[in-house]
Amino acid sequence: MPSERRKISIDYVMDKASGPHFSGLHTPTASADANAPNHPFVIGVSGGTADSFYRGLTAEELKRVHEYNFDHPDAFDTEQLLNYVLTLKSGQSVQVPIYDFKHHQRSSDSFRQVNASDVIILEGILVFHDQRVRNLMNMRIFVDTDDDVRLSRRIKRDTVERGREVSSVLEQYAKFVKPAFDEFVLPSKKYADVIIPRGGENHVAIDLIVQHIHTKLGQHDLCKIYPNAYIIQSTFQITGMHTLIRDREISKHDFVFYSDRLIPLVVEHGLGHLPFTEKQVITPTGSMYTGVDFCKKLCGVSIVRRLQFSVLFFLYLLERFSLRACCKGIKIGKILIHRDGDDGKQLIYEKLPKDISERHVLLLDPVLATGNSANHAIELLIQKGVPESHIIFLNLISAPEGIHRVCKRFPSLKIVTSEIDVALNGEFRVIPAPTTASPPPAPPSLLPPTTSATAIPSLTCALQCPHFESCSGCTHEFNLHRPVIVDEASNFFKSLGVSDFTFDSCRLWGWRCRAKLAVRGLSENPLIGLYEEGSHNVVDIPQCKAHHPNINAAVELLRKGIRELNIEPYDEDEGTGDLRYVQMAVTTYNTALPAAERYRNGRVQVSLVWNSRNEKSSNSDKLNALANFLWRNAGPRSNLHLIHSVWANFQTSTNNIIFGNRWRHLLGERDFWEHVGGIDMSLDPSSFGQANTRAFDNLLRKLHKYVPFGASVADLYAGSGVIGLSLAATKKCRSVKCIEINKESRPSFEKSVDRLPKSIEGSISWHNADTSIDPLSWLVGSDVIVVDPPRKGLDTSLIDALRTISSHKVKPSLKGSSSNIKEEKRPWVLRERERAKEASVQVGRETVSEDPQSLPETLIYISCGWESFKEDCKALLTNKSWRLEKAHGFNFFPGTQSIEVLAVFKRSLKKKKTGKKKKKQG
Ligand SMILES: C[S@@+](CC[C@H](N)C(=O)[O-])C[C@H]1O[C@@H](n2cnc3c(N)ncnc32)[C@H](O)[C@@H]1O
Numbered sequence: 001m002p003s004e005r006r007k008i009s010i011d012y013v014m015d016k017a018s019g020p021h022f023s024g025l026h027t028p029t030a031s032a033d034a035n036a037p038n039h040p041f042v043i044g045v046s047g048g049t050a051d052s053f054y055r056g057l058t059a060e061e062l063k064r065v066h067e068y069n070f071d072h073p074d075a076f077d078t079e080q081l082l083n084y085v086l087t088l089k090s091g092q093s094v095q096v097p098i099y100d101f102k103h104h105q106r107s108s109d110s111f112r113q114v115n116a117s118d119v120i121i122l123e124g125i126l127v128f129h130d131q132r133v134r135n136l137m138n139m140r141i142f143v144d145t146d147d148d149v150r151l152s153r154r155i156k157r158d159t160v161e162r163g164r165e166v167s168s169v170l171e172q173y174a175k176f177v178k179p180a181f182d183e184f185v186l187p188s189k190k191y192a193d194v195i196i197p198r199g200g201e202n203h204v205a206i207d208l209i210v211q212h213i214h215t216k217l218g219q220h221d222l223c224k225i226y227p228n229a230y231i232i233q234s235t236f237q238i239t240g241m242h243t244l245i246r247d248r249e250i251s252k253h254d255f256v257f258y259s260d261r262l263i264p265l266v267v268e269h270g271l272g273h274l275p276f277t278e279k280q281v282i283t284p285t286g287s288m289y290t291g292v293d294f295c296k297k298l299c300g301v302s303i304v305r306r307l308q309f310s311v312l313f314f315l316y317l318l319e320r321f322s323l324r325a326c327c328k329g330i331k332i333g334k335i336l337i338h339r340d341g342d343d344g345k346q347l348i349y350e351k352l353p354k355d356i357s358e359r360h361v362l363l364l365d366p367v368l369a370t371g372n373s374a375n376h377a378i379e380l381l382i383q384k385g386v387p388e389s390h391i392i393f394l395n396l397i398s399a400p401e402g403i404h405r406v407c408k409r410f411p412s413l414k415i416v417t418s419e420i421d422v423a424l425n426g427e428f429r430v431i432p433a434p435t436t437a438s439p440p441p442a443p444p445s446l447l448p449p450t451t452s453a454t455a456i457p458s459l460t461c462a463l464q465c466p467h468f469e470s471c472s473g474c475t476h477e478f479n480l481h482r483p484v485i486v487d488e489a490s491n492f493f494k495s496l497g498v499s500d501f502t503f504d505s506c507r508l509w510g511w512r513c514r515a516k517l518a519v520r521g522l523s524e525n526p527l528i529g530l531y532e533e534g535s536h537n538v539v540d541i542p543q544c545k546a547h548h549p550n551i552n553a554a555v556e557l558l559r560k561g562i563r564e565l566n567i568e569p570y571d572e573d574e575g576t577g578d579l580r581y582v583q584m585a586v587t588t589y590n591t592a593l594p595a596a597e598r599y600r601n602g603r604v605q606v607s608l609v610w611n612s613r614n615e616k617s618s619n620s621d622k623l624n625a626l627a628n629f630l631w632r633n634a635g636p637r638s639n640l641h642l643i644h645s646v647w648a649n650f651q652t653s654t655n656n657i658i659f660g661n662r663w664r665h666l667l668g669e670r671d672f673w674e675h676v677g678g679i680d681m682s683l684d685p686s687s688f689g690q691a692n693t694r695a696f697d698n699l700l701r702k703l704h705k706y707v708p709f710g711a712s713v714a715d716l717y718a719g720s721g722v723i724g725l726s727l728a729a730t731k732k733c734r735s736v737k738c739i740e741i742n743k744e745s746r747p748s749f750e751k752s753v754d755r756l757p758k759s760i761e762g763s764i765s766w767h768n769a770d771t772s773i774d775p776l777s778w779l780v781g782s783d784v785i786v787v788d789p790p791r792k793g794l795d796t797s798l799i800d801a802l803r804t805i806s807s808h809k810v811k812p813s814l815k816g817s818s819s820n821i822k823e824e825k826r827p828w829v830l831r832e833r834e835r836a837k838e839a840s841v842q843v844g845r846e847t848v849s850e851d852p853q854s855l856p857e858t859l860i861y862i863s864c865g866w867e868s869f870k871e872d873c874k875a876l877l878t879n880k881s882w883r884l885e886k887a888h889g890f891n892f893f894p895g896t897q898s899i900e901v902l903a904v905f906k907r908s909l910k911k912k913k914t915g916k917k918k919k920k921q922g
Contacts, residue, residue, distance in 0.1 A: 042085065043141060046142045052098070054070070068104075071176050073129045082136070086136070094113075096112045134466060141192060142195045142196070222403050226407035242397075243594065245259055273414050275360070276295060299332070299356055300332050300364060301332075303363065335377045335381075336350065356381070361391045363381070363393045367396065370399070370405065393406065396419070461480045462479075465545040465895075467529075467544070471532070472530050475897055497883075506891055511546060512692065517555065519570060520572070523563060528582065553604075580610070581659075583658075586603065586605075587673060588601075589674050605647065610651070630667075631668065663686050679725050692893065704727065707727050712854075713728075713736045713784045714778050715737065718745075721749040732761075734763075737765050739767045775797050784857070785858070787861050857906060862902055884905055
């Protein structure tokens with residue numbers, strides 16, 4: 001970034017902040033209060049003193065002013081500070097008091113007007129002291145300045161600006177300032193998101209922060225920051241077209257159709273920036289019309305890389321149809337950027353008209369990601385003599401990083417785009433803005449990941465949650481897009497011969513669609529959240545950054561209901577109280593809404609875990625009242641249709657198990673559907689469901705690649721059978737067996753099977769069984785085994801069976817149906833034959849379509865527990881019965897160090913001894 005520009009933005013912040021430490025920053029074209037954004041970005045800077053909010057001293061205090069501790073939190077009017085920040089946040093201006101240091105009073109006749117702003121900077125040495133103030137901040141910065149430097153600055157300020165003696169400054173420093181700093185200020189450092197060593201001279205840190213704020217200001221603000229960036233006016237039509245072309249499931253026909261509609265809009269907008277000359281024509285009625293003449297000398301240049309089909313196709317459409325249709329006689333050129341060279345940006349080819357320097361250039365690139373290739377191409381055009389101001393850069397999707405990079409470097413060039421996404425992820429793919437509800441598509445990776453990019457804590461991917469310190473839900477605040485464990489995983493797999501481990505990120509915030517929260521505290525002040533690390537204290541987590549926003553909204557409503565209806569939260573020590581836990585699960589399955597709006601409008605299934613044996617217990621009136629309260633306020637008849645359904649679970653045991661065995665559906669739709677892995681899946685509240693639905697969908701789609709069409713599959717630890725059913729539907733499996741210990745999952749399986757396409761002919765069954773008992777019987781007869789165990793990993797008996805499977809001989813008696821296999825091999829089933837029959841569900845053809853003698857060739861291990869996975873993986877590989885072929889990681893739990901792993905193992909086939917060898921041996 002040119003230093004001159006950097007200085008401008010910082011000076012601007014500083015300029016506004018130079019008053020008494022409470023400042024608003026308007027981006028250059030932001031208008032006053034009326035247009036202030038709904039959510040200004042509040043930055044707390046612990047560095048100076050919050051002079052504006054000193055209390056005026058009483059007559060008594062004035063008498064002994066030398067003993068008054070101005071550095072104690074009590075010296076400030078925190079309530080007023082809180083009020084002012086809230087007012088500014090709500091879009092109204094405030095009149096900040098001015099403190100008179102001579103008389104130790106607030107000036108009665110003057111104040112400073114601070115208008116509502118996009119960015120509010122709240123500066124003061126103690127601004128992190130009060131939790132309520134801290135919670136209002138989006139970002140907390142601690143300026144770490146050396147003690148000596150602080151003292152010398154204080155001496156200078158108090159003697160020069162406040163007319164005090166050096167000796168009195170020193171006395172005050174030793175008596176009050178330093179002790180208060182050590183007692184209140186230093187400990188508050190832990191609340192900072194960013195600590196800046198060396199204070200304001202640290203330009204690298206300040207630059208990072210400024211960049212972060214720029215990103216936070218959002219897409220339209222980028223256009224305010226860079227007058228050379230233009231975004232075409234968004235309409236539902238345009239968003240709709242984006243939604244369609246970004247959908248990975250779009251048909252080719254629709255992709256062509258909608259791209260062909262969208263691209264000309266960008267091109268037309270770009271053409272509007274070309275210079276024109278006035279021209280007069282005579283109309284057929286003989287009158288004169290004064291208009292303009294188009295710019296004649298034009299050239300369209302596309303940036304070409306080795307890209308996936310969709311991007312090349314975009315370019316093709318851009319050139320052939322949009323440009324040629326919009327601008328008759330336009331010349332076309334190409335710049336090929338080859339990314340595999342030294343630094344991934346080596347230029348290898350260019351084909352441009354000879355007179356390019358005389359032309360206006362429309363530079364075309366469908367996606368502007370990092371901006372590296374674009375800058376490279378622009379430099380080349382400038383070298384060829386094209387003036388910077390003659391270049392208009394057109395693209396469909398831009399990442400803020402790319403806009404920053406190009407606009408800063410080439411301020412006279414213009415960028416026209418149709419959407420600006422939120423950011424780039426760790427793999428330098430654009431992350432769609434939150435309004436885009438579809439999962440991130442797979443736009444091209446424009447650069448290979450570099451180590452430096454992952455080493456810097458990414459502020460754009462920071463959690464920024466006020467509950468981080470106390471809540472046990474998240475363990476990591478930065479680089480949500482790439483948990484540190486990914487590097488460990490990558491090395492682990494490399495050491496096992498898999499060097500192409502990939503990691504996919506998805507939503508970084510609002511990803512959790514299923515949350516179990518404890519309810520504790522008092523009815524007038526309920527705490528709804530998770531346990532504090534290592535304790536049984538529940539931390540209230542309103543507005544959790546990981547939760548789907550509608551879970552947060554439902555939690556707030558529940559809190560209100562608890563208060564209004566006087567519901568007693570559970571008391572663990574006494575075993576008393578009514579409401580123990582709540583499970584909130586979001587369904588984004590709503591076919592009445594356009595796909596892009598489904599995620600945002602997800603509805604919440606609320607399961608209230610009630611401290612009683614059943615619905616006839618004495619406190620059940622309150623349960624019904626609470627359910628009705630939720631339904632009345634956020635059910636289908638309310639303005640805010642948030643709640644999908646309400647369930648009750650009855651639990652009285654004193655152990656830590658959340659759910660009891662008894663469930664009751666109280667209100668709303670009974671069935672809860674989600675669309676994942678290409679199928680509609682029903683999930684009862686009692687069955688296991690993945691919390692990160694979007695990331696799970698990504699995983700399933702990857703998993704499909706490793707299962708051949710027509711395979712027979714055993715899905716162990718199956719839950720409701722989502723993996724098995726998704727394979728049955730997409731891979732037309734010959735047979736699918738799902739094995740699950742929790743019988744509550746069966747109804748979900750049955751309902752989901754009913755929704756499978758009728759064309760599926762294979763046999764599909766679900767068995768209520770413990771995988772660890774006689775595991776071999778589930779393995780034999782399947783080509784592919786999928787295991788998705790809980791965090792603790794595979795049962796030892798299953799690992800043993802997998803390790804020894806190659807030496808397994810199928811007894812002739814085992815031939816026949818799979819149920820025969822069970823009956824022969826598992827005496828406990830024989831003994832309980834009737835019950836076992838009841839516990840299995842079979843759909844599809846009667847004839848069993850697995851080869852009872854075949855042994856699995858592929859093992860797909862899905863793991864949510866990295867440590868146990870490593871152990872299981874080593875155990876599977878030690879006797880060489882399996883080899884690891886592929887491994888992929890998925891960001892299922894942003895904010896934590898957990899990742900979900902999909903590992904594919906292939907069974908090592910024993911080499912048959914050749915006749916030659918036999919002879920030799922003989
Ligand atoms: C991580 S979940 C996966 C469920 C399913 N694959 C899904 O994605 O929805 C693990 C499942 O294994 C089940 N389970 C745990 N131990 C088991 C065992 N010994 N035998 C069979 N299932 C078991 C649990 O009840 C749970 O449903």
